Amino acid sequence: MKRYFSRKVFIYILTFFLAVTIDWLVPRFMPGNPVQNMLSRASIQSDAAEVMRGYYTKAFGLDVPLWQQYLNFWQAIFHGDLGVSVYMFPEKVTNVIFRAVPYDLALLVPSVLLSWIAGNKFGAFAARSRWLDNTILPITYLLRATPYMWLAILMAWSLGIVWGIFPISGAYSFSMQPSFSFAFLVSFLRHWFLPFASLFIVQFGGWAIGMRNMIIYELEEDYSHYLESLGAPRSLVRKYAFRNAMLPQITGLALRLGQVVAGALATEIVFSYPGIGYLLLQAINNQDYFLIQGCFLFIVIGVLLANFIIDVVYVIVDPRTRQGMEGT
């Protein structure tokens, strides 16, 4: 188990290192002058522009040798300093992002967990059933391939505009201030439902298909045939198959996380939901490089943390990793 974890943690450190390096490398080795680009897009008065130019040239640290820039960059990161946003000048990028993160978690955590559970259950149920295989499963293939933002747009249009059941913009009613009142909670949930549902549905399709295929592999394994030949009831064989098929699905969760996060970003944009996705859109429209780079780092850190949690869960679920046999 120690070996398993130390290897994983080493990979995570390496990943973080690579991510920070990319974050540092890209602005310096891309064509064009980032400071110039940034200021030309931000529409501000000329005297303010001079102050900002001075700040950003220094912040990018373009006046010292490369190796020093790189070290400075790391130092700034360990101080939690990701620069100052152009779009929300003079607010710190970290503050802007911290305000958005809770909304991301509110969408991602429930949609990922619930769709994983429901999708796996349904996939296991549908496997080797000719009727379901020909009716509902083709739909799940489509769901898995559906671009997140498209489903979000469709739902916003049909449920939000045509039928007018749900609001389609923001995280709560614009006339309200966040508070712990009942009215606010209702407003929050009503705004939360559509982005959550569209994320849930697409992910559900992916897990259902994955589980169906995995169960079919397991049902063809020798142990399943052996159980069957012993006269074990179908439900028991399925139960064992399900348990074995779960493990790759847990690993799959870690691997699929990046895609889900990307989907959540696009979904937030559709619903103007104030998470990191919406922030990114503003950052891109305003050429706010510090904010873009900050969002990138936060997404990577978030995914790394989630990966680590999944690793811990894996060790709890799979006894082989605990006994020093290599799991994955």
Add this chain to the structure above:
Amino acid sequence: MEPPQSKEKNEFFYFALRNNKLVIGLIVVFFFLVFAIIGPFLTEHDLNERAGPRNQPPSAEYWFGTTTFGQDVFTQFVYGLRAAFIVGLVGGGLATIVGMMVGFFAGYHGGMVDELLNMLTNTVITIPKLAVLLVIAAYLTVRGVIHESIVIGLWSWPWAARAVRSQTFSLKSRNFIDMARMTGMSSMKIIWTEIAPNMMSYLFMTFVLQFGGAVLAAATLDFIGLGPTEGISLGLMMQHSFNWSAIQLGIWWWFVPPGAALALLVGAMYLMNVGLDEVFNPKLRER
């Protein structure tokens, strides 16, 4: 039913043609491919020209209606389909090729080489592809479909590398590889003449998945606003319709076709992949 005994090829087609998933998937992909190739010849409009009145619903003259700027949605759609195929072929192809290289070397050589390449694969796989694309695309002021595909391809290979590595690993210990090694073949030659041909089916399936993944990744990138700065794509169509309030105005013909095409095309790819799996692996066939 007994498959004909004559040749291995015939057996493949025998099962392939009887696999509904594969046949349906192929038909859909082929349909879109033909559409993407001949579509631009079916329209007399230019991509950005003002073809008619604004916000027209689909009609005999404007098959898919017009946008807020009076552009013909059908014209944008067929050119967008072309862009989707380019991204899929270039991005998916590149990812498969790089993944193959890494997978072959890691799986065949094992030891230190494997350890290092594996570490690289695991590192790259953990960083969300879209996040990297975002940072890179944000700094590129001029972007084309090809640039986009290349960047996507260069960040999507780990999936392919993993799959190819594990396959190579299991093939490596077979007798015929030992024989080849005894004859003094170079490892490059063994990989190309002995290992690769034995997993062609697998490589093709990997490519199919990568194709779908690249198309979806590009669509998301385009929607966020980091797509090609010139030309059109299905993702860009959705972005434009969204930016110009097509949802609120109910101009559904602007955003339904591009997303539907993406879902159908990529869904057909996934369906094909499972179908191929069943054709190549007799155990998985329906009973």
